[in-house]
Amino acid sequence: MKRNLVLLILSGSMALLWASCQKNELNHSTEAALSDKTAAVQVSKKGPQSCFSGTYIDTMHYNNTPQLYIFNGNQYTRYDVLANTFNGVTSISNYPNMPFGSIDASYVDYWHYGGRPQLYMFSGNQYARYDMKNNSFEGTTAITNFPNMPFTSVDAAYVDTWHYGGRPQLYLFSGNRYARYDILANTFEGTTSITNFPNMPFTSVDAAYVDTWHYGGRPQLYLFSGGIYARYDIWANTYEGVNTVASGYAGSPFCH
Numbered sequence: 001m002k003r004n005l006v007l008l009i010l011s012g013s014m015a016l017l018w019a020s021c022q023k024n025e026l027n028h029s030t031e032a033a034l035s036d037k038t039a040a041v042q043v044s045k046k047g048p049q050s051c052f053s054g055t056y057i058d059t060m061h062y063n064n065t066p067q068l069y070i071f072n073g074n075q076y077t078r079y080d081v082l083a084n085t086f087n088g089v090t091s092i093s094n095y096p097n098m099p100f101g102s103i104d105a106s107y108v109d110y111w112h113y114g115g116r117p118q119l120y121m122f123s124g125n126q127y128a129r130y131d132m133k134n135n136s137f138e139g140t141t142a143i144t145n146f147p148n149m150p151f152t153s154v155d156a157a158y159v160d161t162w163h164y165g166g167r168p169q170l171y172l173f174s175g176n177r178y179a180r181y182d183i184l185a186n187t188f189e190g191t192t193s194i195t196n197f198p199n200m201p202f203t204s205v206d207a208a209y210v211d212t213w214h215y216g217g218r219p220q221l222y223l224f225s226g227g228i229y230a231r232y233d234i235w236a237n238t239y240e241g242v243n244t245v246a247s248g249y250a251g252s253p254f255c256h
Contacts, residue, residue, distance in 0.1 A: 052254065053105070077252075086253060107170060154174055155206060157171065160221075176194055228244055
């Protein structure tokens with residue numbers, strides 16, 4: 001189902017302004033140090049008004065139909081992207097050995113570990129890697145173990161594979177800034193204000209995910225802030241409008 005959005009007069013390029021940002025090196029080989037010995041935990045900066053957090057899409061289970069997982073506090077729900085239906089709410093402790101009490105952001109990496117999808121979960125100043133095929137956590141560590149990580153916590157994340165020659169680019173949001181990280185080169189490409197997304201309707205982003213199953217397969221980026229979300233056409237580099245979570249995600253157990 002294509003979501004009805006209140007149209008904004010929004011358009012423009014999504015190009016990053018990196019001229020003043022120096023490249024910072026990040027090598028996933030350092031992640032071998034993942035362990036249960038972690039730094040002092042920091043509380044998420046997100047406000048209690050955040051509806052969606054830590055969203056990611058799983059296409060490995062449920063007959064390979066895309067399932068959107070949505071975290072909120074110490075709970076999560078599963079949303080069938082094709083059927084447009086929610087499938088209950090449960091505690092995040094139902095992830096065996098879940099190391100966190102809440103999830104701030106998450107994304108899936110398909111490009112390392114022999115192509116086995118790895119789910120990265122951020123919580124406060126820590127992150128964990130979860131093997132989606134084995135259904136097992138591989139440990140936790142401080143996000144400072146991403147060398148040159150520009151943030152002390154991450155609010156939202158998504159991966160873009162439609163620009164930069166198809167090389168997967170990880171976008172991380174924190175407060176009113178974001179960074180782009182080249183997953184294959186293992187390097188940060190700099191940070192900038194989210195206002196450099198032309199016509200960005202939000203001052204901060206709580207969650208994000210990309211839908212490639214609607215709109216003729218054109219990748220659509222969904223950005224959430226509080227109880228509002230926006231849809232952004234990645235190919236056209238234009239916002240298509242904003243809507244409330246309660247209206248656009250009928251039956252949502254969060255912010256209904």
